[in-house]
Amino acid sequence: MDKPAVHIVGAGLAGSECAYQLARRGIPVVLHEMRPKKMTPAHKGGQLAELVCSNSLRSDDPLHAAGLLKREMEAFGSLIIGAARHAAVPAGGALAVDRDIFADKVTATVRAHPLITMAWDEVTELPEGDVVLATGPLTSDAMSKVLLGLLGDEYLYFYDAIAPIVDAESLDMSALFAASRYGKGDGDDYLNAPFDKERYLAFYKLLTEAEVVEPHAFETTQFFEGCLPIEELARRGVDTPRFGPMKPVGLTAPDGSQPYAVIQLRQENLAKSHYNLVGFQSRLKWGEQKRVFRTIPGFQNAEFERMGQIHRNTFINAPTHLDKQYRLKSHPQIRLAGQITGVEGYLESAASGLAIALYLVAERAGKSLEPFPNGTALGALSRHLTESKAKHFQPANINYGLFEDLPGRIRKRERRGHYAARAHQQLRQWMQIYGFEDELPAASAATASETGSSETTVSETAPSETAASETTLSETSPPSLAEQAG
Numbered sequence: 001m002d003k004p005a006v007h008i009v010g011a012g013l014a015g016s017e018c019a020y021q022l023a024r025r026g027i028p029v030v031l032h033e034m035r036p037k038k039m040t041p042a043h044k045g046g047q048l049a050e051l052v053c054s055n056s057l058r059s060d061d062p063l064h065a066a067g068l069l070k071r072e073m074e075a076f077g078s079l080i081i082g083a084a085r086h087a088a089v090p091a092g093g094a095l096a097v098d099r100d101i102f103a104d105k106v107t108a109t110v111r112a113h114p115l116i117t118m119a120w121d122e123v124t125e126l127p128e129g130d131v132v133l134a135t136g137p138l139t140s141d142a143m144s145k146v147l148l149g150l151l152g153d154e155y156l157y158f159y160d161a162i163a164p165i166v167d168a169e170s171l172d173m174s175a176l177f178a179a180s181r182y183g184k185g186d187g188d189d190y191l192n193a194p195f196d197k198e199r200y201l202a203f204y205k206l207l208t209e210a211e212v213v214e215p216h217a218f219e220t221t222q223f224f225e226g227c228l229p230i231e232e233l234a235r236r237g238v239d240t241p242r243f244g245p246m247k248p249v250g251l252t253a254p255d256g257s258q259p260y261a262v263i264q265l266r267q268e269n270l271a272k273s274h275y276n277l278v279g280f281q282s283r284l285k286w287g288e289q290k291r292v293f294r295t296i297p298g299f300q301n302a303e304f305e306r307m308g309q310i311h312r313n314t315f316i317n318a319p320t321h322l323d324k325q326y327r328l329k330s331h332p333q334i335r336l337a338g339q340i341t342g343v344e345g346y347l348e349s350a351a352s353g354l355a356i357a358l359y360l361v362a363e364r365a366g367k368s369l370e371p372f373p374n375g376t377a378l379g380a381l382s383r384h385l386t387e388s389k390a391k392h393f394q395p396a397n398i399n400y401g402l403f404e405d406l407p408g409r410i411r412k413r414e415r416r417g418h419y420a421a422r423a424h425q426q427l428r429q430w431m432q433i434y435g436f437e438d439e440l441p442a443a444s445a446a447t448a449s450e451t452g453s454s455e456t457t458v459s460e461t462a463p464s465e466t467a468a469s470e471t472t473l474s475e476t477s478p479p480s481l482a483e484q485a486g
């Protein structure tokens with residue numbers, strides 16, 4: 001008898017990964033996507049896994065929580081990470097991509113799979129059977145209503161601001177210098193606009209006095225702490241941007257001087273024709289953005305491909321509604337994947353889609369499968385969704401604050417190595433217990449070679465802290481579970 005298909009709604013980061021993981025393990029999938037017939041306010045086309053804002057999937061350092069999560073996903077043959085490596089552009093220690101090459105790769109791979117059927121329509125009612133809802137932060141209104149009906153008013157909304165993109169040809173390159181923070185990557189992966197004190201203070205004044213877009217009456221301007229608009233952040237204090245996205249540390253100008261503040265520009269594509277302003281998500285009016293940002297050194301004639309904007313971010317109160325395998329407690333055949341669960345970011349969204357596929361495969365095979373251990377990055381994500389306090393629940397990027405605490409007292413600079421080694425060990429064990437042995441060599445190689453801890457025990461591994469130089473505001477860690485609980 002034919003196996004019933006899993007219906008996945010939304011072919012973004014989470015839905016595409018989930019579909020691919022199910023199909024490669026023999027489970028048929030119907031993947032529903034409303035674009036290009038019906039667009040969201042942020043997507044531009046009809047490709048799967050379109051990146052709507054930054055082109056970065058965050059740090060690729062194997063000891064950084066985001067780097068660790070990538071390696072765990074690669075252990076299971078992640079489509080999204082594979083496509084990202086295929087489409088990578090130089091970005092210091094980060095994995096950033098040419099967004100078109102990336103989306104083309106994901107689209108071609110999914111569409112070529114014989115067990116995946118695409119359904120190009122907006123889903124307005126939940127299909128029968130096993131369903132994975134991966135409609136993202138810009139879930140269509142009809143599906144939002146369905147969810148409201150299912151969950152009641154525990155459903156939350158908030159708003160993100162996105163960063164401007166500038167045309168490289170319009171910049172005065174003589175005012176900028178190429179360098180990565182602390183010389184990471186190729187050493188010159190970013191363009192940097194340096195400010196002296198006087199110029200910084202003038203820029204700060206303009207930034208904080210410029211007009212913002214008024215929120216609609218139904219909107220509450222509650223921002224994700226890790227993705228504050230630059231003008232909101234600036235309002236917290238004159239030096240706050242200098243300790244955030246404008247921090248000058250690790251960057252020396254070609255004349256040997258240390259700038260007072262810096263704005264970093266990250267390349268958007270392999271051709272280096274466009275750059276984004278790292279950490280400069282904004283909800284200033286567009287005319288105001290042009291006026292203010294053209295006072296950045298080298299920007300006097302800047303032409304912007306896209307201005308900073310604000311957009312809805314839809315997510316549920318996961319601690320109330322989800323179990324550790326991303327099932328709705330009230331309707332276990334319905335699983336939620338991606339940003340709508342309250343994981344934050346491209347990487348994390350794809351990771352949740354991957355985890356759901358593995359759980360579903362096991363369930364279909366009649367196996368009882370424990371969720372990923374809390375010491376792994378994959379487990380830490382669902383831990384955040386299920387063990388955070390419902391009242392204070394906030395979306396989170398992967399970060400070590402979400403992991404189970406390490407035993408004993410470990411010096412701060414050694415913690416990341418210990419987290420990574422423990423994660424490796426726990427993942428390996430989990431894969432052995434639950435029949436993923438075939439994939440183990442990849443897991444061991446990917447994780448071990450880079451943590452330097454193949455068969456090592458936790459106590460043997462103590463790599464030093466390596467700061468992720470490319471960290472932007474949107475990439476900083478939100479409060480840990482412990483902090484939230486407090």
Ligand SMILES: Cc1cc2nc3c(=O)[nH]c(=O)nc-3n(C[C@H](O)[C@H](O)[C@H](O)COP(=O)(O)OP(=O)(O)OC[C@H]3O[C@@H](n4cnc5c(N)ncnc54)[C@H](O)[C@@H]3O)c2cc1C
Binds near residue numbers: 009012052134312
């Ligand atoms: C404006 C904005 C900027 C962002 N910037 C960043 C960033 O810089 N870095 C980062 O890591 N993350 C960013 N995010 C978060 C980002 O959206 C997620 O990281 C990621 O795209 C979420 O993946 P997803 O699969 O959950 O959703 P998506 O990738 O958005 O995929 C959801 C898909 O579902 C489709 N869909 C929606 N409703 C229906 C329906 N009823 N029927 C059929 N299809 C439907 C949509 O068309 C879409 O293709 C941003 C989000 C927004 C809104």
